[in-house]
Amino acid sequence: xAPQTSTKALVALLALASFQQLAFAAPTGTTSxxxxxxxxxxxxxxxxxxxxxxxxxxxxxxxxxxxxxVIGAYLDFNNVEHPQPIRGTxxxxxxxxxxxxxxxxxxxxxxxxxxxxxxxDNAQWPxxxxxxxxxxGRAGWSRQxxxxxxxxxxxxxxxxxxxxxxxxxxxxxHKAAEWSLVLNGSVRVEAVNxxxxxxxxDLSAGDVWFFxxxxxxxxxxxxxxxxxxxxxxxxxxxxxNTFLASEVFAHNPKEVLSKNFGGLPLSAWDNIPAGELFxxxxxxxxxxxxxxxxxGSAGVLPIEQSYTYHASLASPNHVTDGGTVTVIDPLVFPIxxxxxxxxxxxxxxxxxxxHWHTTSDEWNFFIAGSARIGIYAAQGNARxxxxxxxxxxxxxxAMTHYVENVGKDDVIFLEVLQADHFSDISVGQWLGLTPPQxxxxxxxxxxxxxxxxxxxxxxxxxGAVVA
Ligand SMILES: *[C@@H]1O[C@H](CO)[C@@H](O)[C@H](O)[C@H]1NC(C)=O
Ligand SMILES: *[C@@H]1O[C@H](CO)[C@@H](O)[C@H](O)[C@H]1NC(C)=O
Ligand SMILES: *[C@@H]1O[C@H](CO)[C@@H](O)[C@H](O)[C@H]1NC(C)=O
Numbered sequence: 001x002a003p004q005t006s007t008k009a010l011v012a013l014l015a016l017a018s019f020q021q022l023a024f025a026a027p028t029g030t031t032s033x034x035x036x037x038x039x040x041x042x043x044x045x046x047x048x049x050x051x052x053x054x055x056x057x058x059x060x061x062x063x064x065x066x067x068x069x070v071i072g073a074y075l076d077f078n079n080v081e082h083p084q085p086i087r088g089t090x091x092x093x094x095x096x097x098x099x100x101x102x103x104x105x106x107x108x109x110x111x112x113x114x115x116x117x118x119x120x121d122n123a124q125w126p127x128x129x130x131x132x133x134x135x136x137g138r139a140g141w142s143r144q145x146x147x148x149x150x151x152x153x154x155x156x157x158x159x160x161x162x163x164x165x166x167x168x169x170x171x172x173x174h175k176a177a178e179w180s181l182v183l184n185g186s187v188r189v190e191a192v193n194x195x196x197x198x199x200x201x202d203l204s205a206g207d208v209w210f211f212x213x214x215x216x217x218x219x220x221x222x223x224x225x226x227x228x229x230x231x232x233x234x235x236x237x238x239x240x241n242t243f244l245a246s247e248v249f250a251h252n253p254k255e256v257l258s259k260n261f262g263g264l265p266l267s268a269w270d271n272i273p274a275g276e277l278f279x280x281x282x283x284x285x286x287x288x289x290x291x292x293x294x295x296g297s298a299g300v301l302p303i304e305q306s307y308t309y310h311a312s313l314a315s316p317n318h319v320t321d322g323g324t325v326t327v328i329d330p331l332v333f334p335i336x337x338x339x340x341x342x343x344x345x346x347x348x349x350x351x352x353x354x355h356w357h358t359t360s361d362e363w364n365f366f367i368a369g370s371a372r373i374g375i376y377a378a379q380g381n382a383r384x385x386x387x388x389x390x391x392x393x394x395x396x397x398a399m400t401h402y403v404e405n406v407g408k409d410d411v412i413f414l415e416v417l418q419a420d421h422f423s424d425i426s427v428g429q430w431l432g433l434t435p436p437q438x439x440x441x442x443x444x445x446x447x448x449x450x451x452x453x454x455x456x457x458x459x460x461x462x463g464a465v466v467a
Pocket of ligand 3: 444
């Protein structure tokens with residue numbers, strides 16, 4: 001430790017100790033007499049105010065922080081000491097208490113752009129702050145985001161789940177429909193529908209599956225295990241509230257089970273699990289998938305109703321200078337009739353252009369990189385939120401939003417809508433297709449500016465900022 005640092009640390013320690021002593025230390029043991037009943041109340045001429053010197057907080061402002069607040073540049077607080085809630089001419093220093101790691105991760109909360117105004121419902125939740133549910137035998141885990149974490153997220157909820165090689169998410173079903181993106185590794189998915197048609201497939205990172213509400217399914221990690229993201233069409237969905245094969249057997253009388261299965265002996269049920277298995281280790285899946293292709297009189301699920309879509313092999317629908325958009329919606333994956341999703345890559349500095357969705361809320365998951373989303377919510381309300389890999393986001397229908405890459409690496413994120421196809425209204429295209437005089441009169445823009453508005457959607461723009 002450098003002498004300078006240790007002196008600084010010592011001063012800080014002494015300051016903290018004396019502060020705690022003066023302000024908060026309770027009289028200890030029997031040595032201190034109880035203070036007189038009124039001795040500490042209100043004004044007293046002998047009272048001395050302890051003036052802590054908070055004017056000497058050491059900090060530096062980052063690029064953009066002193067600019068006019070409406071410019072609203074992203075403030076990169078990485079590698080600065082003691083970031084401060086200051087933007088343009090507003091704000092002030094924060095002597096603490098504080099946890100600076102939060103401020104570095106959320107600069108748009110600490111020092112919001114001057115264009116933020118009023119209130120917008122919370123639109124961000126890191127899966128890293130969700131409670132983990134740990135599976136049996138180190139077979140995996142899950143964590144979720146639902147209305148408990150983002151109260152505005154009423155239409156969709158998400159679960160992040162890991163299954164080690166051979167581990168199962170036990171046979172189950174639920175009231176919500178389930179859409180899933182494989183994030184890492186590979187998995188075998190299996191289901192049986194109302195007709196008795198069967199389905200089995202293997203998926204790897206970038207592929208998706210869908211199970212309609214009520215259709216029972218199971219999942220098993222293949223070599224190296226798997227991590228996937230589940231999205232449900234119900235914001236109050238909870239992974240703790242699913243219907244389980246183990247519980248069907250644990251919570252029906254054995255007499256009924258014996259009759260139900262055509263007169264099997266009661267002893268057949270001697271060793272059934274007492275309750276939920278959830279995630280547990282299993283016998284590794286056979287490499288030959290055909291060995292698990294059980295077929296009844298109804299045959300296999302017709303290919304056009306497939307529960308899986310190998311999106312990892314799909315080409316992007318839109319390729320721009322700023323990034324790519326790969327759409328996975330019912331036009332290519334028909335069984336997922338309400339799930340319209342896009343996997344979006346935004347290069348450093350680029351933005352997914354300002355847009356809104358006409359009839360659906362949007363659920364987000366950040367797969368890589370760091371971004372910010374600015375949401376405008378009518379009545380002058382606007383707020384900016386910060387996102388990092390592993391975070392979820394939620395944007396109610398009709399509210400404009402952009403996604404700006406604020407880091408040095410590509411941002412990869414997922415947009416999920418409840419819609420029959422993926423669509424948006426681009427602010428740029430809308431105004432590019434509006435008679436210029438109307439736009440000029442409304443926004444007090446010059447003809448030169450308006451003439452540069454594009455008539456086509458840009459999706460992702462790698463634009464420069466010119467002073
Ligand atoms: C999966 O995770 C492993 C371990 O973190 C990593 O090395 C690998 O690159 C990941 N694969 C994908 C496709 O993200
Ligand atoms: C804008 O300028 C272009 C030429 O640059 C001209 O053709 C057009 O009429 C102008 N429009 C308006 C509304 O002034
Ligand atoms: C439009 O901009 C001009 C030039 O800055 C300004 O003088 C004028 O007041 C503005 N008009 C409105 C309606 O804001």
